[in-house]
Amino acid sequence: MSLQSALEKLASYRTNNTRDSREVFRQGVVVLKSGRTSNLGDDGWAFLEQLTLASIDVGRLDVTDQCLKQLGERFPDSPRVDVLNGIRMEATESPSTVLNYYDELMNMDPSNAAVWKRRVSVLRRIGRIEKAVEELNEFLDTFYTDAEGWLELADVYASCNQYNSALQALAHVLLLTPQNPFAFLQYAETAYTAGDVPLALKMFLVVIDMNDREDEDTIPLGISVRAWWGIKLCSRQLIVSTPSYTSLSNTAVPKNIKLIDELATERVLTAYSGEQGVQTRSLVSTWMSGR
Amino acid sequence: MSANAVSLYLDPQIRDWVLFPITLVMILVGFLRHYVVVLLQSAPKKLPRAAIREQRALARAQILRATAAHSPIPPQTYTSISNYLSEAFATGAYLKDGPPKGDGPSAAPNPMTDPAAMDGMMAGMKTQMVMMVPQMIIMGWINFFFQGFVLIKLPFPLTLGFKSMLQRGIETPDMDVRWVSSLSWYFLNFFGLNGLYRLVLGNDNLADSSQSMTASPFAGGATAAGPQDYVKLFKAERDNLEFSEGLYNWAGKDVEDRVLRKYGKLAPAY
Numbered sequence: 001m002s003l004q005s006a007l008e009k010l011a012s013y014r015t016n017n018t019r020d021s022r023e024v025f026r027q028g029v030v031v032l033k034s035g036r037t038s039n040l041g042d043d044g045w046a047f048l049e050q051l052t053l054a055s056i057d058v059g060r061l062d063v064t065d066q067c068l069k070q071l072g073e074r075f076p077d078s079p080r081v082d083v084l085n086g087i088r089m090e091a092t093e094s095p096s097t098v099l100n101y102y103d104e105l106m107n108m109d110p111s112n113a114a115v116w117k118r119r120v121s122v123l124r125r126i127g128r129i130e131k132a133v134e135e136l137n138e139f140l141d142t143f144y145t146d147a148e149g150w151l152e153l154a155d156v157y158a159s160c161n162q163y164n165s166a167l168q169a170l171a172h173v174l175l176l177t178p179q180n181p182f183a184f185l186q187y188a189e190t191a192y193t194a195g196d197v198p199l200a201l202k203m204f205l206v207v208i209d210m211n212d213r214e215d216e217d218t219i220p221l222g223i224s225v226r227a228w229w230g231i232k233l234c235s236r237q238l239i240v241s242t243p244s245y246t247s248l249s250n251t252a253v254p255k256n257i258k259l260i261d262e263l264a265t266e267r268v269l270t271a272y273s274g275e276q277g278v279q280t281r282s283l284v285s286t287w288m289s290g291r
Numbered sequence: 292m293s294a295n296a297v298s299l300y301l302d303p304q305i306r307d308w309v310l311f312p313i314t315l316v317m318i319l320v321g322f323l324r325h326y327v328v329v330l331l332q333s334a335p336k337k338l339p340r341a342a343i344r345e346q347r348a349l350a351r352a353q354i355l356r357a358t359a360a361h362s363p364i365p366p367q368t369y370t371s372i373s374n375y376l377s378e379a380f381a382t383g384a385y386l387k388d389g390p391p392k393g394d395g396p397s398a399a400p401n402p403m404t405d406p407a408a409m410d411g412m413m414a415g416m417k418t419q420m421v422m423m424v425p426q427m428i429i430m431g432w433i434n435f436f437f438q439g440f441v442l443i444k445l446p447f448p449l450t451l452g453f454k455s456m457l458q459r460g461i462e463t464p465d466m467d468v469r470w471v472s473s474l475s476w477y478f479l480n481f482f483g484l485n486g487l488y489r490l491v492l493g494n495d496n497l498a499d500s501s502q503s504m505t506a507s508p509f510a511g512g513a514t515a516a517g518p519q520d521y522v523k524l525f526k527a528e529r530d531n532l533e534f535s536e537g538l539y540n541w542a543g544k545d546v547e548d549r550v551l552r553k554y555g556k557l558a559p560a561y
Contacts (some may be wrong), residue, residue: 062443085311085410108310109337110339111338123312142343142347144348144349145347171364171368172372174364175354175355175358175364176354178358178363184363199365201547202365202546203545205543205547205550206542206543207458208550209542209546209550216553216555217555242362249366249368250367251365254547256547256551256557258550259556259557260547260550260551263550263554266552
């Protein structure tokens with residue numbers, strides 16, 4: 001493995017935000033061994049940070065300590081390095097020690113978002129969900145634009161079966177990333193789990209509507225397969241019990257629900273029409289016909 | 292040179308001892324200023340948490356409003372968020388110093404009394420000083436030693452309109468416009484060296500003073516985001532929120548028809 005190609009690969013991982021820790025570690029050690037990190041310029045420090053996180057992931061803490069030493073010497077007071085140190089401590093120290101460390105950092109700089117988020121994640125990990133939710137809410141009240149934070153909050157709520165609260169959190173994610181169909185899909189699925197089937201149906205339909213690349217002649221792929229399944233599930237329930245369905249969000253059941261149901265059946269079956277879907281197709285058809 | 296023009300001969304010593312030194316000094320001062328400003332710049336001051344919260348509260352409402360006409364969230368959620376924000380703005384829940392006390396008219400924050408704003412202004416002033424002082428000294432130096440010097444002849448003809456630009460400091464009505472005076476050479480350098488600085492110091496260099504000259508230290512970048520009356524801003528944002536509520540339209544409102552049409556199950560609407 002040449003140094004140049006390793007560096008290029010690592011740089012592309014950084015820009016694409018890929019967390020392939022094994023690979024990063026394998027390539028990163030090559031670079032680190034060559035001892036050339038100091039004359040890489042500014043990229044060198046980003047590389048060290050990347051390698052630090054990857055080596056913690058794969059459990060090679062000796063490499064982590066090497067990286068942290070270099071980073072600490074170069075940036076003695078950097079909050080970013082402090083956070084890395086904290087993550088390193090999380091790997092070996094007890095949660096209370098780490099929490100104390102984070103508390104100390106937060107006292108020094110109450111507006112350090114990265115430390116705050118780490119603190120929440122530690123709190124959640126040790127099972128103090130209530131405290132984690134409280135902190136996360138406070139964090140999001142200050143740093144509203146952190147979509148990751150809202151997703152985490154929704155996830156915490158969902159793990160406690162608080163689906164309506166999770167929906168509220170996801171609504172903020174939708175506001176922040178209105179172009180992301182995956183956020184809509186998650187919202188739809190959460191709404192379905194919360195029992196708000198008409199709302200879920202609408203949101204699944206939005207996911208389909210956002211997908212410009214597919215129309216009646218193409219085979220649904222990826223996210224739309226899931227969305228079509230969702231539509232099918234919702235419409236099937238709604239057809240059976242239309243009048244009795246009350247939605248918490250007062251979403252009306254669409255009047256041409258039968259058409260939607262037909263369309264969804266057709267699309268789901270199309271999704272399984274390809275070569276890979278041949279075996280499962282009969283299963284799907286059986287499910288479709290039995291209601 | 293045309294035969295009837297009065298020829299002017301420049302002593303090569305003028306080139307060696309005036310033209311080059313002026314240019315060189317101006318370039319070097321530009322570099323020096325870049326590094327001095329870099330040294331003078333204090334690290335951006337960290338805002339306390341409450342201040343960040345106050346500053347970003349407006350962004351929340353703006354994000355909500357940005358998609359109002361095609362909002363991703365269902366009506367009930369939208370109104371609840373909108374009402375919550377409007378309520379919070381009305382009671383001042385997001386204000387850094389807590390809700391306003393009493394009913395006295397809130398005085399506009401005076402930048403002279405707010406130490407945080409004062410710091411920002413001082414930083415701006417310092418940068419300004421580093422920009423201004425060397426330029427004043429160079430200009431004084433040129434005016435004192437080389438007043439009325441003709442330094443260089445441009446290799447192309449120009450119209451009379453350029454006379455005031457190129458022959459500042461020399462009051463002769465009939466000299467060819469192509470001759471450039473020392474003071475004009477200074478100004479040409481002053482406005483024209485930015486390209487060179489950019490080449491050497493990179494795009495975000497601080498050497499060019501012609502741009503910062505136009506900015507006053509009180510309205511400069513350092514203080515542009517400075518003291519703002521959030522009480523008033525919040526009040527304005529409440530109106531905007533109300534307005535957006537009228538614009539509000541859920542993206543999922545007719546989505547089933549859109550999807551059905553896309554897949555040919557419904558006749559297209561014309």
